[in-house]
Amino acid sequence: MKKHDRCIVIGASAGGVETLREVVAGLPADLRVPVFVVLHIPPYAASILPKILAKACPLPVIHAKDGERVSGGTVYVASPDHHLLIEGGRVAVKRGPKENRFRPSIDALFRSAAHVYGPGAVGVVLSGALDDGTSGLWSIQRTGGTVVIQQPGDARFDSMPRSALEYVVPDHLLPAAEMGPLLGRLALEPVPAAPPMDPHFEKLLAAEVKIAAEGGAFQKGIMELGTLTPFTCPECHGALARILNGLTLRFRCHTGHAYTDSALLEGVMECAGEMLWQVIRTLEESVMLLNNMGTHLREAGDMGRAEAFFTKARILEKRSRAFHDAALDHESLSGDNLGQKPEN
Structure with a gap:
């Protein structure tokens, strides 16, 4: 072409x-x-x-x-x-x-x-x-x-x-x-002459086009073309490199997933919400299992050990309710909704 x-x-x-x-x-x-x-x-x-x-x-x-x-x-x-x-x-x-x-x-x-x-x-x-x-x-x-x-x-x-x-x-x-x-x-209209190109931008552009088609961002040098950050990819949990094009701030992981800063924030917050519900599920399963074990011990006549299991179940149930409240209060954040003016 x-x-x-x-x-x-x-x-x-x-x-x-x-x-x-x-x-x-x-x-x-x-x-x-x-x-x-x-x-x-x-x-x-x-x-x-x-x-x-x-x-x-x-x-x-x-x-x-x-x-x-x-x-x-x-x-x-x-x-x-x-x-x-x-x-x-x-x-x-x-x-x-x-x-x-x-x-x-x-x-x-x-x-x-x-x-x-x-x-x-x-x-x-x-x-x-x-x-x-x-x-x-x-x-x-x-x-x-x-x-x-x-x-x-x-x-x-x-x-x-x-x-x-x-x-x-x-x-x-x-x-x-x-x-x-x-x-x-x-x-x-006639096509204008191409402006002078920065070699780093040309290399990054070519690499990102190939990554969109094939993946393999690590093999295509994304870690050298960007700056390594402490953030991880919400999709695959791989390390993210920071990429700056003009004033636009972006991130790309070593497997290839890419985000603007706003999309990354939305993804991280969504992962946080999912993790809260996973914690709730795990705690509730633990409560059910502890109560089941306590009931089995009580039926076997071991009331002392049974009560220890029931007590621990009540403690975890209280923790589960606290996480449940946190999950219900959890916000879905992005640069989009944070930039909106508050309603009167």
Whole structure:
């Protein structure tokens, strides 16, 4: 794939189906560049997104197939539980490590577009929660590509557009209904010259694209490309390296899972909540077992030992209630909800 070719990559999450329909409905029927779409969808459900978008879009809309050649004028949609990537002149559909706890990941698609198309990439962030897409959009801009962001006031869920605006200066900020015609015009514009690249960023970008496709972050040098931290991955509990792209702070473990700081906080807090319920289950099982053993001893006539078991069961039951209260008070935290203004 030549760096002067163009492509359009679009990322959406919550509220994204309706927004994507608005965007693709405005695409010109004679568009000659490929369009790649990632929408966060559950891994356990079949996706009918191509059918939904095809009803509004004048172009063919299909689920991407691994290894097929990229064709201009086609909209490629990510499949459930698979990253959608670009590898040279072909589409890659891979089950690499999750990013921001998602697969498909918007960041993974955007980075691959930045790596392959350079200044010819056009990145679009639409409605969604949290901040997937921000880091990838930064990479597109860093390699000279074009940044398009939905106006937060137009988004059904504004966290993703707001996060992108916090770290990336958009070339175009507009409502979803106006994006289709804009993307058609951008596809016809000459591709600008690529900006000078920092060798460390180029090496990191290439490595992260490969990690999204294959995993094996340790073998691909992620520990040398980032800074080792005391944090561990909520997914696999591996060591996390800190990665700084501009002002965007990210983490990636040695097996390949990647997080923004907000997604990492959400994952850690979710693990804490799960561990509290595991402690409760273990304590309650211990109470039941102690009572069972005490009953057996009492029936055998050994009242002294039986009472010792019953006493210990009452102590553990009290501890279990304390953990139960802590679990009910446990919060699900992320940069998303911490950044919200408190309600009056």
